[in-house]
Amino acid sequence: MAAVNPDLQSERDGATFDTNKLTFLLDGGEGMTERRREVEAEALADPEVTGGPHYHFMSRPEQYSDAVRKAVHYMKQAKTGKFDNPADAHWYRNTLWPNEMAPIGLHTTMFLPTLENNSSPEQKEKWAPLAKDFKIIGTYSQTEMGHGTNLKALETTATYEPELEQFILHSPTLSSIKWWPGGLGKTSNFAVVMASMIIKGKNYGMHPFIVQLRSLEDHTVITGIEVGDIGPKFGFNTIDNGYLKFDHVRIPRENLLMKNAVVEPDGTYVRIAKNEKAAYSTMIFVRAMIVLEVATRGLAQACTIAVRYSCVRRQSELVPGGPEPKVLDFQTQQYKLLPVLASCYAYWFSGLFIRMTYFQINYEIQQGNIDLLPELHAVSSGLKAFTSYGSMAGIEQCRLACGGHGFSQASGLPKIYTTMTAGCTYEGENSVLYLQMARYLMKSFLQAEKGETTTNSVAYLSKKNLDKCVLGATLSPDTIIAAYEHRAARLVRKAGLRVNALEAAGKPYHEAWNLTSVQFTKAAEAHCHYFVVLKFADTLEEMEDEAEIHNVLLQLFQLYACYGITNYAADFTEDGFMSQEQLDMVRLRVLDLMADIRPNAVALVDSFDYPDHILGSVLGRYDGNVYENLYKWAKDSPLNKTEVHDSYYKYLQPMITGKSNL
Numbered sequence: 001m002a003a004v005n006p007d008l009q010s011e012r013d014g015a016t017f018d019t020n021k022l023t024f025l026l027d028g029g030e031g032m033t034e035r036r037r038e039v040e041a042e043a044l045a046d047p048e049v050t051g052g053p054h055y056h057f058m059s060r061p062e063q064y065s066d067a068v069r070k071a072v073h074y075m076k077q078a079k080t081g082k083f084d085n086p087a088d089a090h091w092y093r094n095t096l097w098p099n100e101m102a103p104i105g106l107h108t109t110m111f112l113p114t115l116e117n118n119s120s121p122e123q124k125e126k127w128a129p130l131a132k133d134f135k136i137i138g139t140y141s142q143t144e145m146g147h148g149t150n151l152k153a154l155e156t157t158a159t160y161e162p163e164l165e166q167f168i169l170h171s172p173t174l175s176s177i178k179w180w181p182g183g184l185g186k187t188s189n190f191a192v193v194m195a196s197m198i199i200k201g202k203n204y205g206m207h208p209f210i211v212q213l214r215s216l217e218d219h220t221v222i223t224g225i226e227v228g229d230i231g232p233k234f235g236f237n238t239i240d241n242g243y244l245k246f247d248h249v250r251i252p253r254e255n256l257l258m259k260n261a262v263v264e265p266d267g268t269y270v271r272i273a274k275n276e277k278a279a280y281s282t283m284i285f286v287r288a289m290i291v292l293e294v295a296t297r298g299l300a301q302a303c304t305i306a307v308r309y310s311c312v313r314r315q316s317e318l319v320p321g322g323p324e325p326k327v328l329d330f331q332t333q334q335y336k337l338l339p340v341l342a343s344c345y346a347y348w349f350s351g352l353f354i355r356m357t358y359f360q361i362n363y364e365i366q367q368g369n370i371d372l373l374p375e376l377h378a379v380s381s382g383l384k385a386f387t388s389y390g391s392m393a394g395i396e397q398c399r400l401a402c403g404g405h406g407f408s409q410a411s412g413l414p415k416i417y418t419t420m421t422a423g424c425t426y427e428g429e430n431s432v433l434y435l436q437m438a439r440y441l442m443k444s445f446l447q448a449e450k451g452e453t454t455t456n457s458v459a460y461l462s463k464k465n466l467d468k469c470v471l472g473a474t475l476s477p478d479t480i481i482a483a484y485e486h487r488a489a490r491l492v493r494k495a496g497l498r499v500n501a502l503e504a505a506g507k508p509y510h511e512a513w514n515l516t517s518v519q520f521t522k523a524a525e526a527h528c529h530y531f532v533v534l535k536f537a538d539t540l541e542e543m544e545d546e547a548e549i550h551n552v553l554l555q556l557f558q559l560y561a562c563y564g565i566t567n568y569a570a571d572f573t574e575d576g577f578m579s580q581e582q583l584d585m586v587r588l589r590v591l592d593l594m595a596d597i598r599p600n601a602v603a604l605v606d607s608f609d610y611p612d613h614i615l616g617s618v619l620g621r622y623d624g625n626v627y628e629n630l631y632k633w634a635k636d637s638p639l640n641k642t643e644v645h646d647s648y649y650k651y652l653q654p655m656i657t658g659k660s661n662l
């Protein structure tokens with residue numbers, strides 16, 4: 001291994017805490033870190049994982065093809081049973097497809113979970129082993145060309161025919177063509193298809209059906225089905241997002257996944273699930289996972305790259321006539337990066353929380369207790385929107401902080417950005433998800449207005465909030481939380497009262513709601529912001545005696561919270577809650593905290609513990625040897641394969657010399 005750049009080494013030498021111990025905390029325990037490292041090390045030693053063609057120098061069809069090669073490698077490994085622990089499988093996939101979507105990504109993330117959570121016991125016994133063993137490869141096919149958000153308006157129909165005990169799948173219009181599902185275009189031979197179920201002329205709404213798309217012998221498309229790739233996208237080059245059109249395709253009655261609703265042979269419809277949104281369960285799962293696995297990890301990688309690079313990049317002067325400083329020593333550079341780094345830690349702890357909560361509540365739901373479903377839906381929707389947007393903005397900030405080299409694919413940042421930013425749209429467009437959370441907030445507000453107690457994430461709405469902010473220079477977590485509670489409660493209340501006032505003035509509820517929806521998305525965002533602050537504070541409180549780590553995390557917590565206050569200053573001050581003096585104090589504390597955190601910046605990103613292969617960045621290399629590797633990267637560019645490029649002979653030569661050697 002090459003010697004570490006002394007500029008990076010000095011940062012590591014100066015850290016005040018043991019990065020390993022912080023990694024343990026982030027992974028959820030030392031044992032988890034060890035296991036993750038074992039899985040990653042095994043993958044990294046395998047030439048099938050690390051030895052393929054250079055991602056950035058391939059065309060899109062080549063990128064897809066190489067991702068399929070990796071998928072086959074993954075499936076072979078999985079078939080040996082070595083990934084029976086889902087976390088192991090996850091680490092392996094992250095190493096195999098760094099910041100790339102696997103062509104079988106939807107198979108593992110949505111197809112299999114839908115089979116497992118939406119099937120009757122007999123169906124589960126039949127389909128889940130086939131999917132787990134990759135005897136069938138599937139996707140989750142819900143969105144249509146005309147509708148992704150409004151699921152009630154999906155046009156694909158599944159019409160029941162009792163005589164033959166079959167459903168007939170049909171795409172009646174152009175806009176009903178399924179559009180976007182990952183792995184649908186070329187890879188999958190099966191899909192869970194969400195279609196509106198029609199029995200004897202009555203539409204029972206969206207239900208999941210398992211449908212074969214392609215032959216298991218030669219992958220040819222089943223008669224009556226048209227399927228293909230939707231073409232190049234902003235990112236996601238390694239996955240074949242696809243389209244799917246049905247022309248009266250018959251499937252047996254048993255292909256309706258019947259955990260939540262049964263259709264008897266004579267066409268009698270029997271609802272089993274207590275909540276009519278039970279068919280939406282896979283979306284809740286993925287939203288809950290996106291917080292840590294997509295939004296936070298993308299941001300953590302971008303921070304790692306930008307912070308390390310900012311400690312090896314030297315430019316300009318700090319002391320007149322003095323040596324060029326590391327660019328991270330400029331206060332403006334710290335202001336670009338350190339609040340983003342703080343937000344990454346904040347999202348991480350919320351991500352751990354929502355992941356654990358999802359599995360706890362889902363267990364209850366599987367036992368038939370759906371009391372906490374609305375809360376889970378609201379919190380997972382809100383956090384997905386809040387963290388994916390914050391991460392998207394943060395990654396772009398990291399790119400800008402890397403100057404010119406940040407714009408090169410060599411930085412790794414464009415790939416991280418384009419993969420992550422899709423998370424603002426898929427699995428529920430962010431504004432739409434904030435509005436789902438807002439529905440929950442509105443209901444909770446009305447409860448609180450009636451003097452009822454609100455619980456869990458919205459407990460603060462029925463509490464007496466402070467009228468005056470008591471935040472002092474010590475920035476105690478309690479006073480910070482109280483400030484964020486006040487802001488969220490006030491914005492929710494203001495939006496709720498406006499809906500009431502508009503209704504009282506004669507507007508129908510739906511109109512009053514639409515006229516308040518900007519206010520409500522801001523209230524939902526404020527609620528999520530409060531929640532993320534709260535979960536960070538909870539983590540600090542629950543930490544066992546690791547004083548050095550506690551210290552630096554407390555500084556990050558304070559920076560995250562103070563930066564948030566300065567960014568949303570009007571929300572905290574306009575009702576007189578926070579004084580101008582307090583706001584000024586908070587602004588200065590942001591600068592002090594950055595100076596406090598600066599010596600630990602590299603250690604804080606090292607603690608995310610990303611191997612270079614996953615980062616995929618010349619700028620963010622662990623050894624900091626940036627320039628020699630940038631040079632090597634350029635030399636590898638396909639355009640440099642020949643001294644004179646073909647385009648010269650084709651176009652330039654005739655123009656310049658009047659002749660052509662072609």
Ligand SMILES: CCCCCCCCCCCCCCCCCC(=O)SCCNC(=O)CCNC(=O)[C@H](O)C(C)(C)COP(=O)(O)OP(=O)(O)OC[C@H]1O[C@@H](n2cnc3c(N)ncnc32)[C@H](O)[C@@H]1OP(=O)(O)O
Nearest residue numbers: 087090148149150151277280283289293377426427428439
């Ligand atoms: C270690 C483990 C590692 C694991 C690794 C995992 C790694 C993860 C990696 C992730 C990679 C991700 C790749 C995924 C690719 C994208 C896939 C997709 O986009 S797929 C496509 C994704 N597509 C989308 O996301 C579509 C987005 N659209 C929607 O979800 C819905 O249509 C809607 C929610 C917007 C409205 O629905 P609509 O039917 O019109 O409903 P109304 O508005 O009329 O509200 C009625 C009531 O219902 C309630 N409620 C609603 N939802 C739920 C729920 N889920 N539940 C419960 N309740 C719910 C609502 O609160 C309300 O209650 P109330 O107030 O009356 O009491």
Ligand SMILES: Cc1cc2nc3c(=O)[nH]c(=O)nc-3n(C[C@H](O)[C@H](O)[C@H](O)COP(=O)(O)OP(=O)(O)OC[C@H]3O[C@@H](n4cnc5c(N)ncnc54)[C@H](O)[C@@H]3O)c2cc1C
Nearest residue numbers: 140141142143147148149180181182422426427428429431
């Ligand atoms: C990379 C990627 C992968 C995907 N993978 C899959 C997949 O595997 N399977 C699958 O089924 N789907 C998939 N999708 C589709 C995805 O889930 C939808 O695109 C997403 O849910 C958004 O829906 P939409 O496209 O209809 O957006 P639209 O709803 O058309 O959004 C357009 C605008 O309208 C606004 N808007 C819409 N409704 C409302 C409302 N009620 N109130 C206020 N504003 C509103 C939105 O906020 C947005 O600004 C994928 C999409 C992408 C980009």
